[in-house]
Amino acid sequence: MNENEFAAQVQILRGGLYRTAYLYLGTEADALDAVDEAVYKGLISCKKLREPQYFATWMTRILINECKNELRRRKRTVNAPELPETAAEEFDALPIKDALFRLPRDLKEPVILRYFSGLTTAETALALEIPQGTAATRLKRALKLLKLELTDEEAAYEQK
């Protein structure tokens, strides 16, 4: 992918990248920093991307790494801990944003990518490097915990 194509694709994807980073990190400033760093890393290595159809998953993977780096850096600061899947009542009592933050990580990541960033289930699986069936199962479990009634076909974010 050349630099012009990269620039055009980033303009399209940046909103989704920001939403992903925001839901990983929880603040606007951290989300912007993570997107900036991911876009910089994408820019300097976009020529390595030989199959442009994977741009969204490739950039999302770079961004997720940035978010994880940031979370590792701040691991000593106090964050609300994840709740186990058995804590259905606690999830129910929380506003959706807080409930999302406190989902177990293997459930939270597919939800962010699928229902907030605009990736398809197949792209979500690719970005997280997990089988598509696993992604679909985790999405179903997460939606159940969040008491959200979104089917995969509904593609809630895409409808908006």
Next chain:
Amino acid sequence: MNRNDEYNELLDRLEETPLKLDFTLDRAKLKRKEHKRRINKAVFAPLGTLAAVFAVFILLVNVSPTFAYAAGRVPLLRDLAKFVAMSPSLSAAVENEYVQPMSLEQTANGITAKIEYVIVDQKQLNIFYTLDSEIYSAMDATPDVMGADDSYLSACSVYSGGSIVKNGDLRKITVDFPTGTMPDTVKLRLKILDNGTAAKEATAPPSDTNMLTECEYEEPVFIAELNFTLSLDPYFTEKGEKIDLSKNFTLDGQELFLNTTEIYPTHMRINFDDSNFNTAWLVGLTFYVENENGERFEGISNGITAIGQLDSPMMATYMLESAFFSDSEHLTLHITGVTWLDKNMEKVRVDLKNETADAVPEGVEFELSDRKKNGWTIVFSAPVIKENSAYQLWGWTYFDAEGKEHDLNGMSSSEGGYWDSEKNVFVGLPGRFIEEFDLIDYPYDEVWLCPAYSRRVTLDTPISIEIK
């Protein structure tokens, strides 16, 4: 409100992205440019030849009893002593057994990489390693250097020699930290290239030279990737001292300020500042340092020789061989020559159509500007400088009439003549250094180039300043 309403409301909120997000790509481009500029502003000197390494090693073993003793007494260091013979600082480090053994080994795709030793201090990490394979006989490694958290270390420059090395022979990667300090842990990724294939590709016939094309970077195909984690011993990474000097002096009519000297086992640094009232920027120095016993420490001739500033053309830090192991009580800096960039020559107008320039660096001749379909090929010549066979005449940035900034894609330099692409003849210029570059997608007839220097001065009387 049910959960789906909550979800839709959260989506609506997230739809409103901050204005700053619109400029994320601009910030990425700016960061890339600053990174390139930082790399470009570190001046490298070429590696010596392998033959010279052997000659120096034999000479050192013959004339230096301590060197022969160190190399002979520790058989494992013998190869390392031979390998670093061209570097007075690293040789002194080996003589003093200032070496951290590593003994790390990784194998992938039939290729084994071994990291044998490191020589490290506060500011420089030298990694000595070997590559071996029964399948590949001509390998090269591209190193990536990262911190413990896998992030690229942005405050360092990585330098690995490009000469052909036999399987099993030592190789070196140097990581310099111009501003930052050495981390406790460094991750190294060696991406291995089959040079046998690369060499064949290099002999492919040249493409059409009548059209300037963007030099598209082709990612090489790596045959293996080997990952190492280097835990650096704090005993070594803490080594080094910084001496405050705060001395003003006048050099060739310009006011300079000698800030500090830094003495590390691997090298020394001398840091200057200048006066706002100067009419020229300091861009080069010829100098040496001498101790009370007459022992001389020359400027670095193999690696980073000077470090510039991001906000001005000044080269503020000069690197030289280390006096760390010399037990010197006093060190004196002797400046014998200086290179200036006059402030009124930071940008000069060049008339491409008529092959004239408002000004050029001292001794430089405008040889050729050849209009191509989508730009220009430009050739300048200058006197050959024996001590620096690959110096630079012009900076990497140029401007059009509207002040828009452009970057050169590359420069080529040679000696003795150039190919006149307009007339299809070779123009011989014995004793002249040649610098050639292209202005791609540049349709205009004039350009503003940035000289790398404007004049060189050899001092009749060297300036001497005590720095320790």
